[in-house]
Amino acid sequence: MAYRGRRGHPRFAARYRVNRGTLYTYRTRTHNICMVSDFFYPNMGGVESHIYQLSQCLIERGHKVIIVTHAYENRKGIRYLTNGLKVYYLPLKVMYNQSTATTLFHSLPLLRYIFVRERVTIIHSHSSFSAMAHDALFHAKTMGLQTVFTDHSLFGFADVSSVLTNKLLTVSLCDTNHIICVSFTSKENTVLRAALNPEIVSVIPNAVDPTDFTPDPFRRHDSIITIVVVSRLVYRKGTDLLSGIIPELCQKYPNLNFIIGGEGPKRIILEEVRERYQLHDRVRLLGALEHKDVRNVLVQGHIFLNTSLTEAFCMAIVEAASCGLQVVSTKVGGIPEVLPENLIILCEPSVKSLCEGLEKAISQLKSGTWPAPENIHNVVKTFYTWRNVAERTEKVYDRVAGEAVLPMDRRLDRLISHCGPVTGCIFALLAVFNFLFLIFLRWMTPDSVIDVAIDATGPKGAWTQQYPCNKRRGENNMMSKIR
């Protein structure tokens, strides 16, 4: 999964690069970027791998990138990953679901020290569930740094908890320079939730490394049809639907098998179904998978089934399609945007509709009208690449770097006018306190006293000078992902 670097391109020079014959990239400046999120290795998931892969590609493009997250058990302090990617594991208290507690103030001394030490110019926060990401945005605005936020998830509007979190998101994003969403549906959702101007929201999809997900048709048995499911077994991923589909289809097709990878609280109902219908030899439950094993599971199947009830982007179906599987999925969230109609069968989120979709896939498979895995792979691998993501993210950085950060008085105005009279005033007051705290910290340890960190990546990067031809796929297992 680590990025395969193509190295040695000129770094400072203005660069003209041709991509697909139409795109001209013109770049003269590099940025010092700090990615902030509560979620990073050793935690596993979509956000974590997104941050890692994006950082690697930005390093390759000549930027300086550091990552800030909270300490995971005894993984604390500073660590270096592949290509000198520096990660700060800060000693902040974890509150719930790997998200840190927030007081809006206590992280300022540490974060300010890092931002000054690393000469950071752009703060890029990830995930609306991460308290640390929002804290960093708050402090960065107080310090006058440019801010970018990536939203990875969808939210509803109906219940009390989403009303509250949406209000907090409004506060956090009202003076953020630019927001990135992973799909158009996600953009609509974020614009509505945070009452944003849609012009400052960009859509940049996630990506998968196509070299990690290659087809291998010899690994599957053609006498039987195998349906693969790889997801966390939780309610939001539609495991309940799966428990209805399995008996329905197994009764109808005697030569049909299921392979289910993943772990979660809903595993028990799948085990009950397997017990009840005596399907032990036909339904295999693999348990938690490491990300590097996912491909080996995928290639054993003919059809990939995704039963999610909500999804902003859904990397799993891209990975499966990249392995040459037929994809059957529920039509929810951003999923209809991800794959073209001829590569995916979309169904309503009900057992009946999903069974119909699977039967259609099975009949296509039997009649041989479905393209060969290799052909599907060759089409899909052009869709989403991390290089493309990095290129587009870089454009956002370029745009943001040219914008002015709101000075304190206008920021307070914006907070009060944008977030409602009560919430706005409360957070304006907090912003003032934060500013006073910052002045106090600057008086205690002036910026000039803080050492400048050794630059591992980026334009005079210590790492790249020492190992100019470093091409190994270091930390291969680094981003292995458990679902």
Next chain:
Amino acid sequence: MSAEPETQAEEIRWQKVLYERQPFPDNYVDQRFLEELRKNIHARKYRYWAVVFESSVVVQQLCSVCVFVVIWWYMDEGLLAPHWLFGTGLASSLVGYILFDLLDGGEGRRKSGRTRWADLKSALVFITFTYGFSPILKTLTESVSTDTIYAMSVFMLLGHLVFFDYGANAAIVSSTLSLNMAIFASVCLASRLPRSLHAFIMVSFAIQIFALWPMLQKKLKARTPRSYVGVTLLFAFSALAGLLSISVVGATLFALLLVSISCLCPFYLIRLQLFKENIHGPWDEAEIKEDLSRFLS
């Protein structure tokens, strides 16, 4: 993506897809932006008198609490003989019991399969035990100060009103908790009455008005809505009359409360419906509408 020459861009229509590189910038906002947004798709239209009719459940329960407190006050002052209350209670219970079966022609009884003998047995057991334990009830709270008892009763009766099952499907509703709180309040208040016979009759009256009466009401409401409205009005007026004989100010306030709950609140509910803005769209979490338990049973 950087923009292509404009002439070309005009010909190509923007698609809501991610897999194609489109000649639009990443922050491009198309006309189709938010076109799938829907508002208030599950909103219900209310009619004024229907809401007023439904609010009578709350009115009934408020009146029950009021009647209970008034009766207790009369007993405490010695204005109401316990024998008389017991006699009336027993008679009205019998009438209610017969009415309960008559209303649906004995259909509910046949479904539950419960015999009259079983009803009689549980009634007897209950009366005997309450009678036997009433001296204990009387002395149970002697060491507790009277003010504490009153405060506790007020909280318990308020709790009874909060947790009562008015027919709403909410997490806070719990008819067991609600009934328990009412009985607790009645035990507290009964312990302040002059004799243990008073205490026994007070607790059995509480059971009648908080446990049995709502069951009969529910059936009345479902079967004969017209007579239910009549019963509610009668009940409300008798509660008011009872309160009036104790305190004029209290009765006025209680009347205002009843009017605001049955007339003003429905009016506000319907007015506020105009401001409802419930947003729905493709980002909503899908609901599983089928019953999936059939695969496991």
